[in-house]
Amino acid sequence: MSQATTLELDGRTVEFSPGETLLDVARRSGVEIPTLCDDPRLEPVGACRTCLVEVEGQRRLAPSCMTPATAGMNVSTGSERVDRHRRTLFGLYLTDHPVPDGVGEAGDELLEMAARYGAPSDWGRLESRRGDRTSDRNPYVLFDAERCILCARCTRYCDEVEGVNAISLSSRGAETTISTADALSLLDTSCELCGGCIDVCPTGAMTEKLPRTRGQEEVPVEAVRTTCNFCGVGCQLDLLVDRQANDGRGRVVRTVSPEPGTTTNDGNLCVKGRFAYDFIDHPDRLTHPLVRGADGELREASWDEALAAAAEGLRGVAERHGPDALGFVSSSRCTMEENFLVQKLARAVFSTNNVHQCAAT
Numbered sequence: 001m002s003q004a005t006t007l008e009l010d011g012r013t014v015e016f017s018p019g020e021t022l023l024d025v026a027r028r029s030g031v032e033i034p035t036l037c038d039d040p041r042l043e044p045v046g047a048c049r050t051c052l053v054e055v056e057g058q059r060r061l062a063p064s065c066m067t068p069a070t071a072g073m074n075v076s077t078g079s080e081r082v083d084r085h086r087r088t089l090f091g092l093y094l095t096d097h098p099v100p101d102g103v104g105e106a107g108d109e110l111l112e113m114a115a116r117y118g119a120p121s122d123w124g125r126l127e128s129r130r131g132d133r134t135s136d137r138n139p140y141v142l143f144d145a146e147r148c149i150l151c152a153r154c155t156r157y158c159d160e161v162e163g164v165n166a167i168s169l170s171s172r173g174a175e176t177t178i179s180t181a182d183a184l185s186l187l188d189t190s191c192e193l194c195g196g197c198i199d200v201c202p203t204g205a206m207t208e209k210l211p212r213t214r215g216q217e218e219v220p221v222e223a224v225r226t227t228c229n230f231c232g233v234g235c236q237l238d239l240l241v242d243r244q245a246n247d248g249r250g251r252v253v254r255t256v257s258p259e260p261g262t263t264t265n266d267g268n269l270c271v272k273g274r275f276a277y278d279f280i281d282h283p284d285r286l287t288h289p290l291v292r293g294a295d296g297e298l299r300e301a302s303w304d305e306a307l308a309a310a311a312e313g314l315r316g317v318a319e320r321h322g323p324d325a326l327g328f329v330s331s332s333r334c335t336m337e338e339n340f341l342v343q344k345l346a347r348a349v350f351s352t353n354n355v356h357q358c359a360a361t
Contacts, residue, residue: 007073022064022075023051033077034086034113036202037151038065040260041267042160048151050113052085053077061085083117090119096126097203098146109202110149130177131170138186140193140209140275145177147205154178154197154206161268166191178205195274199257199267208254210275216242216253225258228273229333235265235273252277318350327354 006013009029016025021044026033036048044065052061056074061082064075076082093110099121114121130145155168155178166189170179180189197206211217221240228235238256245251255274260267279285289306290298301309317325328350330342339357346355 007069007075009075010077016069020069022053022067022069025069026077031077033064036109037153039153039200042156049089054079054082086117087119090114090117091123093149094119094121095123108204129174131179136185141186141198142207142209143178144205147203148178149203150176151202153200157196157200162192162194162196164190164192193271194269211253221253230272231332235269236263237269237273252280323350323352324354326350326352330357332358
């Protein structure tokens with residue numbers, strides 16, 4: 001190991017690469033440092049102060065997310081001074097945050113960390129003065145100001161990843177909150193309703209409306225990894241499934257993104273991938289093939305009957321009017337292979353190039 005590329009981390013000599021921060025080095029070395037405002041897709045801002053570490057020779061604790069690794073550094077991530085800082089910091093956070101019975105709540109990173117590091121939870125409670133947006137008429141995103149810790153992950157994601165700046169920090173001091181221009185509904189802003197603000201929020205201040213309105217917020221769910229089928233990008237997502245619903249058949253409660261850096265879409269989703277899952281259990285969704293009889297009414301049929309009727313109809317049009325009288329439209333909800341077969345059916349079987357797919361670019 002070259003001395004020019006090593007530092008001491010909790011008594012161990014570890015290597016680092018130019019441009020890495022102390023947080024990068026710690027994570028790569030398997031050392032846990034708590035963070036609330038950090039996201040690998042965002043530029044570090046050092047806003048939450050939970051990732052402070054002790055660097056020998058420096059008077060103040062250093063934010064590991066913004067401190068460049070330097071040769072010869074001696075860094076401590078768990079000294080008595082660092083531990084005292086974390087307990088105090090999380091204790092202060094809890095005075096301005098809803099705390100359920102017993103500190104620690106699944107999905108709320110702040111409460112989980114406060115419990116893990118032994119933060120005091122009996123310091124009293126300050127009434128929140130942050131502006132709420134519970135009356136926003138948008139159908140998907142709910143903002144609960146009481147749970148917000150102003151880490152700005154949501155506003156930075158909206159700016160740095162989506163590039164739409166629909167939300168930002170508004171007001172000053174204790175009244176600082178997450179808002180839109182002129183406090184408009186998200187529907188009246190540049191918001192694309194991608195739900196990224198929900199995904200990056202560490203405390204559940206930004207959350208999804210539909211599970212709440214359906215009383216599904218607290219139901220036990222199982223994460224099922226799948227591929228979004230609304231277009232051809234192949235974004236990965238996790239369906240949170242209530243296995244007990246629909247008489248044991250299960251029901252999708254909501255979707256979440258995988259960890260950034262682990263999938264093609266880097267943890268990002270669009271409005272369809274994030275929120276358009278109701279079609280799965282929609283009452284109008286077809287569950288059996290239907291064939292129209294001589295009386296003009298649709299009736300249930302077997303797949304063999306339905307395919308035979310479709311083939312007869314297509315052949316009849318081609319024979320009477322020629323192949324270019326036919327048009328084939330496939331669906332973005334089909335797989336790539338299924339869409340490939342549709343265009344082969346059009347071109348090779350019926351000799352027409354009139355084929356389209358709704359996600360084609």
